[in-house]
Amino acid sequence: GAGVSQSPSNKVTEKGKDVELRCDPISGHTALYWYRQSLGQGLEFLIYFQGNSAPDKSGLPSDRFSAERTGGSVSTLTIQRTQQEDSAVYLCASSIGLAGGRYQETQYFGPGTRLLVL
Amino acid sequence: AQSVTQPDIHITVSEGASLELRCNYSYGATPYLFWYVQSPGQGLQLLLKYFSGDTLVQGIKGFEAEFKRSQSSFNLRKPSVHWSDAAEYFCAVYGQNFVFGPGTRLSVLP
Numbered sequence: 001g002a003g004v005s006q007s008p009s010n011k012v013t014e015k016g017k018d019v020e021l022r023c024d025p026i027s028g029h030t031a032l033y034w035y036r037q038s039l040g041q042g043l044e045f046l047i048y049f050q051g052n053s054a055p056d057k058s059g060l061p062s063d064r065f066s067a068e069r070t071g072g073s074v075s076t077l078t079i080q081r082t083q084q085e086d087s088a089v090y091l092c093a094s095s096i097g098l099a100g101g102r103y104q105e106t107q108y109f110g111p112g113t114r115l116l117v118l
Numbered sequence: 119a120q121s122v123t124q125p126d127i128h129i130t131v132s133e134g135a136s137l138e139l140r141c142n143y144s145y146g147a148t149p150y151l152f153w154y155v156q157s158p159g160q161g162l163q164l165l166l167k168y169f170s171g172d173t174l175v176q177g178i179k180g181f182e183a184e185f186k187r188s189q190s191s192f193n194l195r196k197p198s199v200h201w202s203d204a205a206e207y208f209c210a211v212y213g214q215n216f217v218f219g220p221g222t223r224l225s226v227l228p
Contacts, residue, residue: 043218
């Protein structure tokens with residue numbers, strides 16, 4: 001696609017429910033990243049995919065958070081048993097994925113999913 | 119552990135004035151350094167990045183940044199600010215991990 005897209009744009013859920021957030025990267029980009037932007041924590045890295053594998057999951061805040069990527073394209077971030085502190089904007093980015101070091105490449109960000117846990 | 123600080127939470131400048139946004143990092147070696155901008159209602163956009171070489175880096179939209187190893191700084195500058203530059207600016211560092219600073223909100227007066 002022309003850019004990174006994310007869905008839904010907004011999600012309101014009740015505490016304890018599970019949510020799935022979707023990211024469609026730019027076509028042909030093999031690297032994909034998830035970030036979280038919240039008032040209390042600022043911008044945080046969550047996880048990085050190269051293809052379908054995730055060599056860096058160091059930013060996932062707890063075992064309630066998981067992510068997968070299928071077909072080297074779409075990625076889903078799942079938050080189980082949501083808590084109020086999970087309320088944030090979840091950002092996805094993609095890059096070409098050719099460089100040896102991933103941050104040498106320009107990342108293109110999606111518009112984010114705004115999650116509110118009541 | 120590495121960290122990034124942006125000492126100014128909010129800066130207001132007049133249109134046409136010069137701008138400098140401060141960024142300091144803590145890391146044992148020279149990290150990769152980035153500046154991102156987030157405009158209202160829009161996603162994050164990379165302004166510029168430094169990996170090695172010339173310590174003065176040119177970016178998009180007329181921005182530049184200078185890496186100063188002795189001061190562990192990577193300040194962002196623009197000689198003449200436009201109203202459309204009003205946004206949130208984030209400095210980021212990649213050493214062991216990718217870490218963002220807390221951001222500086224820029225307001226531009228007409």
